[in-house]
Amino acid sequence: MNKLRRQALKWSAAALCALAACGAALAQPRPLPIKLALIESLSGPFANTGEAVYRNIVWATERVNARGGVKLPDAAGGARPLAVERYDSKGQNEEALSALRAAIDDGVRIIMQGNSSATAAVLIEAINKHNEREPGKRVLYLNYSAVDPILTNEKCSFWHFRFDAHADMRMAALMDVIREDRSVKSIYLIGQDYSFGQAVLREARRQLGSQRPDVAVVGDELHPVGRVKDFAPYAVKIKASGAQAVITGNWGNDLTLLVKAARDVGYEGRFYTFYGNALGAPAALGDAGVGKVVAVADWLPNVPGAPSEAFYQSFRERFPKPADDYVHMRMQLMVEALAQSLERAGSTDTVALARALEKASVQLSGQAGAMRAADHQFQQALVVGVMDKQGAPGVKFDVEGSGYGFRVVRQIAADKAVQPSSCQMQRF
Structure with missing residues (x-):
């Protein structure tokens, strides 16, 4: 009887230890994702362009997350993943502005948009006003396709970075x-x-x-x-x-x-x-x-070279449907530049991140690009x-x-x- 009691006590102790370990594991804070807002036409006549961009951005963030995420000093475990959140502009400027307000209310501080220079112009103006009005909630705007030259000339903004070659x-x-x-x-x-x-x-x-x-x-x-x-x-x-x-x-x-x-x-x-x-x-x-x-x-699938070919084939493996075949190197370089700059800034502070982005220089699969600090126009x-x-x-x-x-x-x-x-x- 004493032997059975002793064995039961051992099992109870082991169970308590396991529960304690489990509790400790559960108590470990999970790293909060760094949220990226994609504001695009996800319905209407240009929905196909918005969905195509979404695939590109998601694939780019998957690459960053697969290597552990963005390493930041204040992150649990030393790194934080990137997470893309969708906001439908319906191809309308007013809807894009509503999406911007919703994203800011959701705590997003990095905005991405590109399909329409007219939309880009109103977003730049709105972000300029918001950042002046609410310095504690400043946001950055990463532009991958809006190529009206005015956006990095007369309308250039410290908060706006363009990763596509302008018109x-x-x-x-x-x-x-x-x-x-x-x-x-x-x-x-x-x-x-x-x-x-x-x-x-x-x-x-x-x-x-x-x-x-x-x-x-x-x-x-x-x-x-x-x-x-x-x-x-x-x-x-x-x-x-x-x-x-x-x-x-x-x-x-x-x-x-x-x-x-x-x-x-x-x-x-x-x-x-x-x-x-x-x-x-x-x-x-x-x-x-x-x-x-x-x-x-900025790049085409038949650009000569093994790195370029491997890059394209890996995209096709991730998105095997022929209809999904819309891959842009600049969007991948943009997310790489963002990850690099977050780590260089050491935080998600908007001003620190903007200053780090001004120095961004990235390479991927044989392609490269660098941000020009004077006007925030990516050179590639x-x-x-x-x-x-x-x-x-x-x-x-x-x-x-x-x-x-x-x-x-x-x-x-x-x-x-x-x-x-x-x-x-x-x-x-």
Whole structure:
């Protein structure tokens, strides 16, 4: 009996020890995630662009979290994960402002947005006012796609950082190819009627005038953003103009529907685009786009080199559906720069983080970029590609399962892609 009692006491002691250990483990504070607010069109005509961005940002944060998260002195266990929270702007500026207020109320201090320079402009203004009014709740704005040059020039802000090449930088890269294409003697300019679309056409005229004064601009047209369902009338005018090429900054459905209409009316000229390499445009053109659609980007899947190839293949493994094939290196570099800067700042303090971001310099899979402190414009290499069939020389990878990809025809180093800035920033 005594033996059984002694054994029971041993078991009880062991159980108590286990419970104590379990309690201690439960008492251990879990590291609070660093919340990132993604404000994008997640419904409406440009929902596909918002969802595509979301996949990119999530994949980038997964990479950071897989290596332990962001190491901060005050974090439980020494590190904190990144967490992306979605806010639907519905493609409307007022909705984006409401989303910004909701994100701030939810305790988010890092805001991300990019698809629409008009939205970016109102967010910058709202964040400037908020940060002045409530210094204890200051937020930073990371921009990955809004490329109106004004955002890092006249409207530059200490709280805003742009990780995409702006429209003038992209236009200069395209002009490198147009300058050598002596078969083009006439060009039609068409774009979306808002700040970015207007900036693209304005800069196209300026750069054509200085670099290809022999080229005639036979059309210069703006159309409503996201509201045109039938681009046939525009395509008919482009064809009737006799233009041998089109320059457009259109994106999303406004680009897909435009190139599809051009194909349907039999237009055979070239398209020089900012975003013709994804979101349905190659599939819409099919064989009609081979050798005729030119796109400028920060990176393309067929950029030569094993690191670039491995990067793209890892994205395809994470998102195997062809329709999800929309990967942008700049979004990955942006999140890497954020993680680096959080660790350099040693905290999530907004001012300290902004100062650290000004010094960000990152590399990933053979690509690199650095933030320019003077205007918060990220400096990176650019590439220009021409659409071709998968399997053609230089086209190992297609996009979106379309059977068409982009062969890289020009690589522009970061120091060659750089443009001057007129920013007069108020610093903190």
